[in-house]
Amino acid sequence: MRIIFNLLLIQTILSFSLQAQTITGNVKSNKGIAIAGATVSLLKAADSSIVKLQVSKEDGAFTFAIPDSVHYLITASSVGYSTAYFKLSQSGFPVVLLLQEAPAQMASVVVTAKKPLVQVKGDRTILNVEGTINATGNNVLELLRKSPSVTVNSEDRIGMNGKNSVQIFIDGKPTPLAGADLAAYLKSIQSSEVEAIELVTHPSAKYEAAGNAGIINIRLKKNKSLGTNGSLAAGYNQGVYGKYNSGLSFNHLTAKVNLFGGVTYNDATTQKKINMHRQQTDSAFYQTGTMKEASKTFNFKAGTDYFINTQNTVGLLVNGNFGNSVLANNSFTSISAVHANPSRLLKADNRFRSDRDHLDLNLNYLYAGKEGRTFSFNADYGYYNMTGVQFQPNAYYNGTGQTLLNTITYEMVTPTTIDIYSAKADYEQGFAKGKLGVGVKSSFVATDNDFQHYTFGQSGKS
Numbered sequence: 268m269r270i271i272f273n274l275l276l277i278q279t280i281l282s283f284s285l286q287a288q289t290i291t292g293n294v295k296s297n298k299g300i301a302i303a304g305a306t307v308s309l310l311k312a313a314d315s316s317i318v319k320l321q322v323s324k325e326d327g328a329f330t331f332a333i334p335d336s337v338h339y340l341i342t343a344s345s346v347g348y349s350t351a352y353f354k355l356s357q358s359g360f361p362v363v364l365l366l367q368e369a370p371a372q373m374a375s376v377v378v379t380a381k382k383p384l385v386q387v388k389g390d391r392t393i394l395n396v397e398g399t400i401n402a403t404g405n406n407v408l409e410l411l412r413k414s415p416s417v418t419v420n421s422e423d424r425i426g427m428n429g430k431n432s433v434q435i436f437i438d439g440k441p442t443p444l445a446g447a448d449l450a451a452y453l454k455s456i457q458s459s460e461v462e463a464i465e466l467v468t469h470p471s472a473k474y475e476a477a478g479n480a481g482i483i484n485i486r487l488k489k490n491k492s493l494g495t496n497g498s499l500a501a502g503y504n505q506g507v508y509g510k511y512n513s514g515l516s517f518n519h520l521t522a523k524v525n526l527f528g529g530v531t532y533n534d535a536t537t538q539k540k541i542n543m544h545r546q547q548t549d550s551a552f553y554q555t556g557t558m559k560e561a562s563k564t565f566n567f568k569a570g571t572d573y574f575i576n577t578q579n580t581v582g583l584l585v586n587g588n589f590g591n592s593v594l595a596n597n598s599f600t601s602i603s604a605v606h607a608n609p610s611r612l613l614k615a616d617n618r619f620r621s622d623r624d625h626l627d628l629n630l631n632y633l634y635a636g637k638e639g640r641t642f643s644f645n646a647d648y649g650y651y652n653m654t655g656v657q658f659q660p661n662a663y664y665n666g667t668g669q670t671l672l673n674t675i676t677y678e679m680v681t682p683t684t685i686d687i688y689s690a691k692a693d694y695e696q697g698f699a700k701g702k703l704g705v706g707v708k709s710s711f712v713a714t715d716n717d718f719q720h721y722t723f724g725q726s727g728k729s
Contacts, residue, residue: 290355292362293327294343301327302366305345306385312338312354320394321415322387346383385415390469392416396461397488405458406533407485408450414464417483423450427466427481436484440629440647443685443712448653451623455564455590457512457531459500462488471704487568488516489527495519508536508559528569536561541598551605556598556615564590580633588625593618603666611672612664617657624652639697649687656680673724680719687712 294305305323309331310316318339321329333339333355341362344350348366355362386393394414412419418426424446427433435442435449444452467482497517504510516529541556570584596617601609627649634642659677664670689710695702 290331290333290341290362292329292341292353292364294323294329294345294351294364294366295327296348297365297367301325302343302345302348303327304387305343305348305366306383307331307364308342308344308384309333310340310342312340315340317413320385320413322385322392344383390471391465391467394464394466396458396463406454407456407458407461407464408453410458410461410464411453411483414466416466416468423447425449425483427483428468430481434482436482438487439484440627440645443649443651443687447621448623451562451564451590451592451621452588452625454535454562455533455566455588456485456487457502457514457533459502459514460487460529460531460566462486471702489518493520507538510535510537523574525572525574527571529567531566533562533564533566541596546605549604551603551607552600554598554600556596558594558596560592560594562590562592564588578634578636580635582629582631582633584627584629584631586627588623591620591622593620609666611666612668614662614664615659617659619655619657621653621655624650626650639702640695642692642694644690644692646690647687649685651683651685651687653684654680654682676723678721678723680717682715682717684715685712686714 290309292307294302294307296302301323303323303325305327307321307323307329308317309319309321311318319331321331323329323343331341339355341353341355341364342350343364343366345366347369349369351364351366353362353364384395386395392415394410396410408419408423411417411425416428418429420426424431425433425435435444435453442449442452463486465482465484465486467484470482495518497515499513499515501513502511510533512531512533512535514529514531517527519526537560539558541554541558543552543554545552545554566586566588568584568586570582570586572580572582574580594617596615596619598613598615598617600613600615602611602613603609627647630646632644634640636642657677657679659679660674661676662674663672665672687710689708691706691708693704693706695704697703
């Protein structure tokens with residue numbers, strides 16, 4: 268009986284632990300009707316900062332994975348309803364958020380146009396960044412962490428709807444970067460430069476057929492106000508280390524010409540703690556350490572649009588990104604047989620430096636006719652130059668850490684250059700209740716990779 272009781276107690280504790288990490292709920296109206304497409308936000312209770320956004324399903328359901336033990340607040344909003352709030356410290360699960368219908372007021376009529384934070388359309392979900400709290404103090408990678416259905420793991424790899432083969436587009440154009448290079452590029456783009464993020468789950472035929480998770484298109488701002496104007500922005504965040512950014516943008520728009528441009532600078536230092544236990548067959552590894560990364564990036568953009576008439580526009584755009592980062596990973600690993608004392612200790616103080624240069628040139632033409640007929644042409648050149656230098660010294664000691672057994676040092680140098688030439692034309696018009704489109708694209712990609720690997724070894728004391 269005692270054994271059965273203990274097993275039931277353990278099962279109960281495990282069940283509670285798992286439930287505490289995932290919160291489920293429903294959004295309903297005050298009449299008990301499920302509300303689909305409502306924006307559901309997971310906020311930190313301390314400062315109401317957004318942790319993750321979701322959109323309620325057809326039955327009003329939503330799910331959040333709680334990352335840690337911090338106190339949270341959940342809010343839900345939808346057009347025509349008042350916002351509802353729920354503190355996770357309150358009892359009762361699953362969470363039920365009841366939205367009250369907003370009262371109609373006809374004493375005076377004021378027409379305002381404000382985009383919702385999250386918009387759901389037939390083929391995509393749009394996160395409107397401009398004009399919200401998300402537009403300050405974050406980079407694009409952090410915005411993606413908050414976006415509905417998007418995941419960013421500990422290695423900064425991006426997934427959508429549980430799949431990892433997602434394509435990243437900037438202003439409708441694909442980027443050839445992947446992995447750490449893509450993450451570094453997205454970190455260099457400040458959220459203040461972003462108008463919206465489109466999560467395209469069902470791409471149309473005008474997008475290239477690659478990947479199985481869909482497309483994330485990041486739309487950057489372009490000022491639409493007539494006249495000459497500009498803005499200056501700066502931000503500072505404080506964690507273990509400080510992070511700051513600054514930016515300057517300008518725009519000159521007339522009936523015939525639009526001139527625009529801007530520069531941004533970002534300087535950030537971040538730190539991560541490592542505490543990892545691994546077991547492989549009969550060996551156990553327990554690793555602790557600290558990762559510190561310092562990065563600096565400089566972005567610029569300049570362009571012009573010429574409006575031939577109300578239907579025809581030609582434009583030229585150039586933008587670039589230059590940056591470098593230094594990653595220091597100091598770790599200490601004990602190596603032993605399973606359930607035994609350490610037989611060896613590994614001390615590794617790794618250094619990785621990365622330099623990245625990126626330049627894009629674009630010549631474009633757009634015809635926007637009547638009845639939804641459009642024709643666009645884009646000619647692009649992209650240049651990417653990346654160099655990584657990794658220095659990895661490993662020192663092995665005996666189980667007590669007093670005697671150096673041997674050292675082995677690796678050094679890797681990985682320069683990469685990519686040149687991309689492309690031309691693309693698309694035509695689209697209304698057809699029945701949908702759209703009919705046709706397009707053609709030609710591209711040429713030249714990639715030059717080099718991998719230099721060096722190994723140095725030295726015996727220690729016997």
